[in-house]
Amino acid sequence: GQSLEQPSEVTAVEGAIVQINCTYQTSGFYGLSWYQQHDGGAPTFLSYNALDGLEETGRFSSFLSRSDSYGYLLLQELQMKDSASYFCAVRTGNTPLVFGKGTRLSVIA
Amino acid sequence: DVKVTQSSRYLVKRTGEKVFLECVQDMDHENMFWYRQDPGLGLRLIYFSYDVKMKEKGDIPEGYSVSREKKERFSLILESASTNQTSMYLCASSFSGARTEAFFGQGTRLTVV
Numbered sequence: 001g002q003s004l005e006q007p008s009e010v011t012a013v014e015g016a017i018v019q020i021n022c023t024y025q026t027s028g029f030y031g032l033s034w035y036q037q038h039d040g041g042a043p044t045f046l047s048y049n050a051l052d053g054l055e056e057t058g059r060f061s062s063f064l065s066r067s068d069s070y071g072y073l074l075l076q077e078l079q080m081k082d083s084a085s086y087f088c089a090v091r092t093g094n095t096p097l098v099f100g101k102g103t104r105l106s107v108i109a
Numbered sequence: 110d111v112k113v114t115q116s117s118r119y120l121v122k123r124t125g126e127k128v129f130l131e132c133v134q135d136m137d138h139e140n141m142f143w144y145r146q147d148p149g150l151g152l153r154l155i156y157f158s159y160d161v162k163m164k165e166k167g168d169i170p171e172g173y174s175v176s177r178e179k180k181e182r183f184s185l186i187l188e189s190a191s192t193n194q195t196s197m198y199l200c201a202s203s204f205s206g207a208r209t210e211a212f213f214g215q216g217t218r219l220t221v222v
Contacts, residue, residue, distance in 0.1 A: 008149070041215070042113075042213040043199070045212075048210065087151065096154055096157045097142075097154075097201075098154065100151055101150060102151050
């Protein structure tokens with residue numbers, strides 16, 4: 001089976017940087033994705049890492065280490081609108097996305 | 110823009126009723142999925158489909174069935190609704206292939222009383 005671990009809650013100050021970690025146990029790993037979900041909204045895709053290293057998209061970056069079965073999402077210059085739940089997800093072979101339980105990020109003034 | 114549309118935003122059904130949740134996508138995606146989301150449990154996969162008339166069980170298929178008669182439509186069926194099926198149900202779709210960007214519908218909040 002597959003399992004993913006991520007912190008359940010994180011609080012950070014507006015303008016700061018926050019890192020949300022994700023560790024996974026799986027076989028036939030293809031890649032690690034991140035999704036954002038605001039309260040009452042649908043999850044939306046943020047990033048996908050198939051290879052080791054850092055991918056940057058604006059204020060958001062995502063990192064993957066395949067050897068460590070570990071990744072993280074880095075959010076810079078935090079804004080109040082970044083308050084949301086963030087999910088890591090893995091895909092292995094011809095299987096659908098398996099999601100972690102989510103990290104609720106609260107951005108405070 | 111990709112659009113995944115779920116037929117109802119809110120539903121209230123009685124215990125024992127047969128419930129149909131409908132999902133339609135307009136991007137010709139091969140893959141379609143049904144997830145259930147509960148507080149603290151994340152998104153759990155109920156069923157998925159890689160092609161028309163094809164279905165595979167996910168992690169929690171008990172009490173559910175699905176139907177995919179057309180590529181764009183994927184239906185989730187609760188054969189006999191129970192109170193423990195009160196939840197948020199999310200439909201998603203994606204292309205096949207390694208890059209796994211999935212597009213989600215807005216969800217159906219189902220309450221079984």
